[in-house]
Amino acid sequence: MHRRTFVLGGIGAVVAPRSGFAAYPFSLGVASGEPAPNTVVLWTRLAPAPLDEDGHGGMPPGDVTVDWQVSATATFAALVSSGTAVARHDSAHAVHVIAGGLAPDAEYYYRFRAQGHISPVGRTRTAPLPQAAGRDLTMLFASCANFEAGYFTAYRRMAEEMPGLILHLGDYLYEGAGKPGHVRQHLGPEILDLAAYRRRYGQYKTDPDLQAAHASAPWLAVPDDHDVEDDWAGPHRLDDFPPLTAAQWTARRAAAYRAYYEHLPLRPRSTPAGTAMRLYRRVPWGRLATFHMLDTRQFRDPQACGGRWKVCADADLPARSLPGAAQEAWLLDGLAQHRGTWDVLGQQVFFADQRNAFGSGNMDAWDGYRASRDRLQRGWVDRRVRNPLVLTGDIHTAWANDLKADYDDPRSPTVGTELVCTSITSRGDGSAATAVPTADVNPHLKFYSDRRGYVRTTITPAAVRADFRGVDAVSTPGAAVRTVASFAILDGRPGVQRL
Numbered sequence: 001m002h003r004r005t006f007v008l009g010g011i012g013a014v015v016a017p018r019s020g021f022a023a024y025p026f027s028l029g030v031a032s033g034e035p036a037p038n039t040v041v042l043w044t045r046l047a048p049a050p051l052d053e054d055g056h057g058g059m060p061p062g063d064v065t066v067d068w069q070v071s072a073t074a075t076f077a078a079l080v081s082s083g084t085a086v087a088r089h090d091s092a093h094a095v096h097v098i099a100g101g102l103a104p105d106a107e108y109y110y111r112f113r114a115q116g117h118i119s120p121v122g123r124t125r126t127a128p129l130p131q132a133a134g135r136d137l138t139m140l141f142a143s144c145a146n147f148e149a150g151y152f153t154a155y156r157r158m159a160e161e162m163p164g165l166i167l168h169l170g171d172y173l174y175e176g177a178g179k180p181g182h183v184r185q186h187l188g189p190e191i192l193d194l195a196a197y198r199r200r201y202g203q204y205k206t207d208p209d210l211q212a213a214h215a216s217a218p219w220l221a222v223p224d225d226h227d228v229e230d231d232w233a234g235p236h237r238l239d240d241f242p243p244l245t246a247a248q249w250t251a252r253r254a255a256a257y258r259a260y261y262e263h264l265p266l267r268p269r270s271t272p273a274g275t276a277m278r279l280y281r282r283v284p285w286g287r288l289a290t291f292h293m294l295d296t297r298q299f300r301d302p303q304a305c306g307g308r309w310k311v312c313a314d315a316d317l318p319a320r321s322l323p324g325a326a327q328e329a330w331l332l333d334g335l336a337q338h339r340g341t342w343d344v345l346g347q348q349v350f351f352a353d354q355r356n357a358f359g360s361g362n363m364d365a366w367d368g369y370r371a372s373r374d375r376l377q378r379g380w381v382d383r384r385v386r387n388p389l390v391l392t393g394d395i396h397t398a399w400a401n402d403l404k405a406d407y408d409d410p411r412s413p414t415v416g417t418e419l420v421c422t423s424i425t426s427r428g429d430g431s432a433a434t435a436v437p438t439a440d441v442n443p444h445l446k447f448y449s450d451r452r453g454y455v456r457t458t459i460t461p462a463a464v465r466a467d468f469r470g471v472d473a474v475s476t477p478g479a480a481v482r483t484v485a486s487f488a489i490l491d492g493r494p495g496v497q498r499l
């Protein structure tokens with residue numbers, strides 16, 4: 001193939017296969033992530049047959065050279081950065097490139113070439129320099145995209161927002177067996193080994209709406225439970241279903257981590273080693289914001305009282321932690337640095353206290369680790385953190401919450417803010433319901449929605465605006481997106497103000 005053909009290829013150009021060329025290998029699209037002032041991670045995976053049962057996507061044994069390019073324009077008239085990477089068979093031909101030599105706070109386009117083919121074009125951007133004010137940032141966050149529960153229309157609508165940054169807070173895929181009678185069906189039985197996780201990622205990533213969301217902006221992604229197994233807790237399983245020996249469970253976690261790394265645009269420092277994977281990390285965004293991405297699965301103590309919704313005194317035990325002692329200390333150290341106006345915690349499970357009428361709390365969320373939550377809240381108050389903003393996924397409905405110094409006293413100070421995104425599809429079409437469940441016993445919970453969608457935030461020095469975006473249906477494709485409700489969080493004033 002002539003270099004000229006490559007350079008002149010337009011957006012999404014596909015070079016027609018010629019004899020001797022392999023089938024189109026970019027069936028899973030492209031992605032970028034982890035933006036820094038001068039670098040960003042570029043991702044792709046070669047998989048001409050992404051649904052193959054061996055998890056290798058139709059690639060034969062052997063490593064393959066992949067060229068990559070970054071340009072300031074979608075026409076690639078001039079290159080800012082370029083190079084060659086190796087897609088290794090051992091890594092399912094996934095590629096993680098750290099593209100360097102980029103300008104801070106700037107927008108770029110990127111693409112790959114391999115085996116005579118050119119990938120779709122992705123759009124990405126870099127973060128501002130640490131001391132720079134930077135521009136206002138449109139950041140979207142989302143979670144929980146069960147392929148069987150519906151079409152990924154919300155991902156498409158996210159791409160159309162042309163955001164500066166996307167946070168994905170877990171349940172990027174679901175591990176369950178294919179079940180008939182759903183909108184779409186998972187391939188194969190419950191995923192347990194590396195080949196099955198890789199194939200499941202292959203199935204998800206063939207979705208054009210998901211590919212569009214990846215191609216629209218850099219992502220900061222963290223996994224939650226279904227990326228491995230429902231409600232797992234570090235080395236513990238909440239349920240013994242399917243029954244697994246200790247060795248099988250260890251192998252499953254390692255396989256899930258490895259496949260997660262292979263399929264998300266993470267930095268190489270997150271490369272897993274067995275069941276250990278460094279996912280918690282800080283991403284500074286100039287003087288505007290600092291993103292503290294948390295891992296609330298790997299280091300947690302088991303759910304208190306072995307349960308989900310429980311009345312459980314053990315939930316208050318001081319020795320219990322959700323992030324684990326090391327991550328708690330790391331987070332408080334980071335919050336004490338006061339790098340940006342907004343300290344954004346990108347994490348997985350419901351943070352605010354939420355009791356039902358019987359006094360039960362969700363033992364899988366921070367309510368099952370109350371002393372740990374209290375240490376963090378007191379910690380950021382003691383460190384005079386001006387604007388702690390917790391972002392949450394997991395529960396497939398949208399919420400806006402005031403975080404209270406004492407949840408048993410509604411008059412106690414509001415010490416932070418929590419925004420909870422709904423799901424992309426999980427729980428299905430949903431409803432127009434907006435009455436806050438348990439509002440009578442949880443007056444700090446200010447908003448609820450049962451629509452599928454995501455949250456659009458507009459982050460400025462003076463305020464964060466949050467628009468809860470919802471689609472009316474996921475059981476049919478193509479639904480429009482609407483703003484269900486909007487809130488403001490003002491600089492120096494924790495809590496949500498309804499707009």
Ligand SMILES: [Fe+2]
Binds near residue numbers: 145226394396426
């Ligand atoms: Fe979920």
